[in-house]
Amino acid sequence: MIMIPAAGGTMQPAVGLIANPASGKDIRRLIAHGSVFDNNEKANIIRRVLQALDAFGVKQVLAMPDLYGLVLRALEDTQVGLRVEFVNISVTNTAADSRLAAAVMAQAGVRCIVTVGGDGTNRVVAQGCGDVPLVPISTGTNNVFPSLVESTLAGMAAAAVACDVEPVWDRAVRQARRLEIVRGNTLVETALVDVVVYDERFVATRAIWDADKMRALFLTAPYRGTIGASAIAAYLPQAEEVARDAAGLYVELGPGGTHVMAPIAPGLIVPVSVRVVHPLELEQTIPVTYAPSILALDGEREVPVPPGTSVGVRLSSHGPYVVDVQAALQAAVKAGFFIRKP
């Protein structure tokens, strides 16, 4: 682990950076029309983040190492004064890297973590980052949690958070909810946006695209204008109504319900039959007894529920802290953060 040297007794404003080299290449390019996000573009995104952090006073960046050397690539063609160091983890090129890197960064005292990836990337980062806020930058069209934001702006927002500009934290950082998968009393997994009970047994290519196999849907919040499984509720008037007084939603799917035309993947708009929309309260656990099945977390098949077993899905308030980029920029403008003496 790399410790950030405390300069003059106080910590230098440092930012974490986690870029997932694997995102943006899954089967949604084949079964739907998902955008292709290549790693050169990801390196480009990282360059823009680094430039913004550098321009606004961030001195240190702690980055996750990866086999593809995304951040190293970005650095090759960038002139920045800030220091980039890599957290000392052994790279496995799996999601575990992101989780561990986030934990190490949080321990080292970074003020926020910029993530470059999709819902899946943020899901595992959130499992490691503790209460360090995330600045999620989306690398694709299939995401709900990270926003498709210009990374220069995300970098500027991250700088404002890292430099502790007065009202930024209050105005722009909120704690998200999460969905927890429990077996008995054991927490086995978490999701940030949605959990789908899917009538399949295997993780395979992870994505889910057959609406007829979706048996139930859990949502952390009434997301609006989204894509993916959460879209099933997003375009349904009943869901909007139930969501008004609820922390989350539990939606039963199956034949005989209301048909909503939902964009469950980019360009893939299909009718989904919604039977009942229930409110989901904080700390409420709903048992999933539909087995065999597999739970898709934030759009990726992840937790098999083999025959004869069951799991519970619980809505919790212990999600990650998240920076709203636009709100952070506005607050930073008010504080004069972007003004320099000529």
Add this chain to the structure above:
Amino acid sequence: MALSRETLLGLYEMMVKIRTFEERVAEIYYEGKQPVFNIAAGPVPGEMHLYSGQEAVAAGVCAHLRPDDPVTSTHRPHGHLIAKGVDLKRMMAEIFGKETGLCHGKGGHMHLFDPELHFGCGGIVGGGIPHAVGAALAIKKRGEDRVAVSFFGEGAANIGAFHESLNLAALWKLPAVFIVEDNLYAISVPKTASTAVRSNAERGAAYGIPAVQVDGQDVVAVYEAAGEAVERARRGEGPTLIEAVCYRFRGHFEGDPEHYLPEGTKEQWKQRDPIALLAKQLKDQGWLTDEDAQAIEERMTALIAEAEAFARESAYPPPEAALTDVFVQAESPREEQSHG
């Protein structure tokens, strides 16, 4: 795409078949080559490139193919041909250089051709890719619903023929599926030292070909992705590129000292042995017991022993056979001229 018990047990059996075949060929290969390695000695002289570790790719893709779907392969072809459904006896006999082999003993392990299965391979890296595109063009011109598949390594994806092939397949919207088996190395050269892009799935975008990356150790993932790609091609929707991230468990060739491998990495990859990974998934679902697994292993071992016995007992081709199947015999002087 149904991930049924029958399908997955079929994939499991196929992977065990390939692994057992490869590991037995390795043992046979070293006969007579020890204690001092002599590449010309033993029942199987010459180079030997084995496929152990990458079984999920061949099994997962070929499970969607019919005998009449053309497949081109590489210098590491055994897995692909076994998964395509070859007669193991004729394949083993070819590896031994025997008259009863697929090519009457003239091809050897790197040049296995099976016209019934529309299968070809060869030692020219990247050489099979344009062949598959040619086959796909023929399929399209004839209005058939066949699919041409080309397997090749990530090293081959840096050869010009790869790019020319993708270009034409995209331009003509051909029923072709390109499978890049990214096992991280071309002989001793790591991909990162030879390739400007980090993933070959990204190269599809340049040609407007849908491209996906899959976990090449997970046969279910390969099977699912390949199924979508093959069906797309059969429906006339054009080519697909699949990058399967995998690892070879043996050297580039037998006798490779593998000094280029960072310490511990092979052991790490072996933790994700594709056969063990599937076995675990099947056991979790109650679809496979230890006894079932043992029975499959024994059955495959027996099958390969039979193929080996057939190969050993078969005769070498007579010396005069060197001149047969080499030149086409022209039927008329005119035809001869037109060949001229």
